[in-house]
Amino acid sequence: MRCPFCGNIDTQVKDSRPAEDHVSIRRRRFCPACGGRFTTYERVQLRDLVVIKTSGKREDFDRDKLERSIRISMQKRPIDPERIDQMISGIVRRLESMGETDIGSKQIGEIVMEALARIDTVAYVRFASVYKNFQAADDFDKFVQELRPDHPVEEE
Numbered sequence: 001m002r003c004p005f006c007g008n009i010d011t012q013v014k015d016s017r018p019a020e021d022h023v024s025i026r027r028r029r030f031c032p033a034c035g036g037r038f039t040t041y042e043r044v045q046l047r048d049l050v051v052i053k054t055s056g057k058r059e060d061f062d063r064d065k066l067e068r069s070i071r072i073s074m075q076k077r078p079i080d081p082e083r084i085d086q087m088i089s090g091i092v093r094r095l096e097s098m099g100e101t102d103i104g105s106k107q108i109g110e111i112v113m114e115a116l117a118r119i120d121t122v123a124y125v126r127f128a129s130v131y132k133n134f135q136a137a138d139d140f141d142k143f144v145q146e147l148r149p150d151h152p153v154e155e156e
Contacts, residue, residue, distance in 0.1 A: 001029060005036035020082060023089050047096055052104045061103070063092055070112065073127040077120050087115050121147065 001011050008031050015028040024043035030036075049061035067088050074084060091111055095103055109131045116124040125144060134140055 001040055003031035003034060003036055004038055006031060006034040008033035020085070047101055049095060050102050051108065052102055054105060058102075061095070063088070066091065066108070066112070069127070069130075070116070073116065073123040073130075074120065077123055079120055079123070083119065087119060091115055
């Protein structure tokens, strides 16, 4: 593993243990060249996934990108970080077990929204505002009205 401080490729593992989510290994590493210490995480990857964007562009699936977008939607929400990690791992497992290597970005977005809706409605609306590209306050209002079964959406 390359040292993030000096670039040396000869680093040593000092400690390995299961991470808190129990789906990855946490490794403490040491660089003998610069004395730097850093942590890496290792996790099982069942298959290499490719995301098909709405433009048709293809890019490798990036778990970190998924995690960033979910964590942004959950900022300052009273949700245990371990629960967020479990949700993200569950989404990735679901994507990997679909049997397809090519997955549409819309399909990923729907799976994320489904998971967020079960955990926190504010995070769900935040994520939806980006995913569904809300342009005005009316877009939020219509979306939130759909969440309330006792208040039907008014037609214009």
